[in-house]
Amino acid sequence: MSQARIRPDYTADERTQLLGWLQMQRDIIAWKCEGLSDVDAYRPVLPASPLMTMAGLLAHLRWTEHCWFEVILLGRGAELNPQFDQDGEDLDMKVEGVPLSQLVADYRAQCAASDEIIAAHSLDDTGRHSDYKASAASVRWILLHMIEETARHAGHADAIRELADGQIGYY
DSSP: OOOOOOOOOTTOOHHHHHHHHHHHHHHHHHHHHTTOOHHHHHOOOSTTOTTOSHHHHHHHHHHHHIIIIIIIITOOOOTTOGGGOTTOSSGGGOOTTOOHHHHHHHHHHHHHHHHHHHHTSOTTOBOOOTTOGGGGOBHHHHHHHHHHHHHHHHHHHHHHHHHHHOOOOOO
């Protein structure tokens, strides 16, 4: 596993630190996918959480980025995002048949789109989607939440990867 994982400078400004910590967590997610087979990416390894596979985790993180930056912050439609489907549970984690390499590419593309949105906004800007209370959140709050969300799932990725094929390592 060789993915770069770089912590932000100790004295960097607030925006640089927030973006740096988020990027490091994103890189850990991608790193945990390196060399994992498609079979292992879809293999459930946690008996009580059958959708918590590496493939499901990547899909969930992609849609979480989309949710917060495109739907909540920009006010775009939620119809493409399975997280907003009221009739299904965990639909964003159901991605059968999509190769892991495609899921990683989709996640990276969504992160790049999120980064463009972040760059165009002040940390104090708030969301625009009138249908969701979460639109009251500032970009700062959203970034902190995304660091928390991505780091939490990076921990899941550690366990999933070790149980799937024995690969271990952090940072």
